[in-house]
Amino acid sequence: MRDIYAGSTEVIVWLGESGPKDHLGEMILPMLTADEIASLYQWHGDRRDLPKLAAYVSKVVEDRRKTGSAQDSIDIFGAFYVLSALISGVEASGIQELRHLHKSGPILRGFDALMQPRWWSRAWVVQEVVVAQSVTIRYGKLSAPWKIFSQAASQYERARLEANADSTYPYLKEQSLARFSRMILEIETTRNDWNQAEPVGLLSLLRKFRSRSSSDERDKVFALLGLVRFWRINEKKIMPDYHIDAIKVSFETTKSLLASVGSLSVLAGTLRYSECCDSNPSWVIDWNYPPTTNEDTRLFNLPWYCAGGSDGLIELHKQRVLKIEASYLDEVISVGEELVETTITRMRPVIMDWTKLCAQFIDTRPSFEHAHYIGGGSVGDAFWRTICGNLEFVKMGVNTSNFATTTVKKGFRKATADGSLAFEQLRSADYSHRRTTSIIGGFWQESNQPDPEIARRNAFHHAVECACEGRRFFVTKTGYIGVGPRNMSVGDHAFIPHGSQVPFILRNADRLVACQGDQIETLSSATGSQPTYIPAGKHAKAPEQQKVCYEAHSELYFVIGDAYVHGVMNGEAVRLETQAFWKTTSICLI
Known part of the structure; x- marks a missing residue:
């Protein structure tokens, strides 16, 4: 077609x-x-x-x-x-x-x-x-x-x-x-x-058009295959096959993406309704479950982060269990309400509740703005950077020639100190416009003069929308703060998978899985490599790397979703892994 x-x-x-x-x-x-x-x-x-x-x-x-x-x-x-x-x-x-x-x-x-x-x-x-x-x-x-x-x-x-x-x-x-x-x-x-002949890959297409519908659930994947311009050298080419069911299509697609990208970052975004909503493991992406409104933008911004470094091991056991290497971060002790898709006025009370939650579980003496944060800086600074993902939106079409090409990506860049002022403006409703707004002859009469403060606040508002919409604020036992998936809860655990751009919220599965000479498929080795592309076609093929396992796996977790945790998004866990707190551990995802 x-x-x-x-x-x-x-x-x-x-x-x-x-x-x-x-x-x-x-x-x-x-x-x-x-x-x-x-x-x-x-x-x-x-x-x-x-x-x-x-x-x-x-x-x-x-x-x-x-x-x-x-x-x-x-x-x-x-x-x-x-x-x-x-x-x-x-x-x-x-x-x-x-x-x-x-x-x-x-x-x-x-x-x-x-x-x-x-x-x-x-x-x-x-x-x-x-x-x-x-x-x-x-x-x-x-x-x-x-x-x-x-x-x-x-x-x-x-x-x-x-x-x-x-x-x-x-x-x-x-x-x-x-x-x-x-x-x-x-x-x-x-x-x-x-x-422009850009190397359009399957993952970006699936994320961008995930909200589209199809009468056959398998077509959520198959309908986009014709737009894939390049496959990675170690990516198994997916072909439309209506002899397999939708659950199998989701499994094979997720597995192929993990192998091609070599990072658990593939699983960032909405996974499914719950960790046990069908016969697939919790780490398999159900592309038929709709994303939040700005999720594609949030996921496009993942390259700004490098929480788990560049390389990580991903092994598939029993065609169901993912064994990975990760650094344990902390246990979640408090979770705020979900920030739903909303206007700035309705967003404001939720953000205020999040600040209260933060102050309730973290020592904010002498003040919220100046108290020390475990990840560095002040609690106040950590909070506003957390809710915007430590990014700020640059107006589309703005002249960004003063910035290096690596500092502005698709309208976003790393947050600057201006974000603190924009956050304060977001917290306080601006009703000054009401003094200049009236209805004359049936028309809203309002000043249309450019206002840098309004533009700055709205840009911050948009960054918060993209980072937090459909997500929840949380606090961990040792005082880290972050934003995670809507279905996370108290008692969940934050891990930083090695090779992943972002941390993940996992839930203890309280069970054991024993391998009995089962084959292991290595989807990503700890040594890693730069992605290589080949033209999409019959030569796209993934090399098979298999061994066997006789281990009884007890460290089992359900995947709840990805998270932003302030203070660990730039590889701090990887750089400090010689310390006991950041020691590498092997865990399994089911």
């Missing part, structure tokens, strides 16, 4: 018929010439659209929209008007149609209608757009090139952090536009990588 789409002149994406309440632009017909009427339903994303855009905001049409629009009307044409405005460089907060109390609702419902068709959520259709030379989107009578969607989404992302996140306006407008932008850019960034 990939070759068919790649060889086509144009791919037409059919979203379905328009609905009875959809406004496609008929209201502006009296304002257009015969030639302009002929192209009413065809959008171009350039100057050819200007006549109908001008007609849409004319007084005659505006009066019709006021009197003729039902409360539940769906303004598809208005959604395209907003897309055109974004492409032209107008920020979402500056588009008057979105600031109007009555006009904005139908337009946002228009966005929802465009993004509602099942096409957007299906796994198989990703390659239709990614590899195609030209893509046209059709919705009922309307047609538009893909570039209108991708350019508008990019422009929206570049500007969205400048709005005051404590104002009412972003709450009213954000959800539909943010969802639109996220769904479009998932595909567009992959399309760009494909066109």
Whole structure:
């Protein structure tokens, strides 16, 4: 299928018929010439659209929209008007149609209608757009090139952090536009990588499109294989095989990824509903279980960390038990509430509860901001760095020429001291905008002047979203603090697997597994090596390294998920492993 789409002149994406309440632009017909009427339903994303855009905001049409629009009307044409405005460089907060109390609702419902068709959520259709030379989107009578969607989404992302996140306006407008932008850019960034012949691997694709659905669970993996450009030299090539069930597909895919990457970091992110939700071991990733909203971004940021060094042993026993080398960190003694996907106002109370939890279990004398933290620095500094993953978001499109290419990755860089001020701003609601916000003639009137403090706070807010959404804050027995998976609990243990970028939260399995001459498959050796790629194809093959085991394994753990633990993310455990506290131990994951 990939070759068919790649060889086509144009791919037409059919979203379905328009609905009875959809406004496609008929209201502006009296304002257009015969030639302009002929192209009413065809959008171009350039100057050819200007006549109908001008007609849409004319007084005659505006009066019709006021009197003729039902409360539940769906303004598809208005959604395209907003897309055109974004492409032209107008920020979402500056588009008057979105600031109007009555006009904005139908337009946002228009966005929802465009993004509602099942096409957007299906796994198989990703390659239709990614590899195609030209893509046209059709919705009922309307047609538009893909570039209108991708350019508008990019422009929206570049500007969205400048709005005051404590104002009412972003709450009213954000959800539909943010969802639109996220769904479009998932595909567009992959399309760009494909066109630039980047070595796109299976793991990054699985993470990015994990939220897509498929009628056959196996297609969550199989549908993306056509987009894999390169396989690593020691990676077993996965082929679509509908003779095996979904559980086996998940097992073989996880095993192949562990062998190819050579690190337990592969298991970072959402694993499954619980550690025992099917017949697979807890370390096998169930790709059908949905991720949190910003999980792909969080996982993309993993290369900023090197908690377990570069090399680690991973052995597979009995085709079920993973034997690894790790440094034991500590036991979890307190866990905070989950930070769900939310606005900045709803996030604030959760963060405040986390600070109280931190102060409850850690000696914060003489003050929270100045008390000593076990991992170095102060407790206050450790806390704000923990909740943002010790990273800060750099506005997309910002000039980063002053930074080395290794210091800025996809909009993020290591957190600077400015994060402390941004954290204090996040803790305190900013209601100053209310003195400059009013409703005049049905429009939200609000200052749109750039505010560096607002941009800084919102950038910090976004970093916290990516690091903590769908996760919980925790404290360990010796005073380490961190953020981990939503299903972690008191009594779990934090380990740092060697070769892993991040620590993991594990749960004692209280059982024993005995090998009786069973074969051992070495997925990663402790010596490690730099990844090598070969073109995807019949020559992709994983070398077999096998021996046997007669050991009775007692140190068994369920994998709960990955974690950020402040003070151990830069290889401290590996560098200090000669000390008894950091001594290497062999454990097994089941």
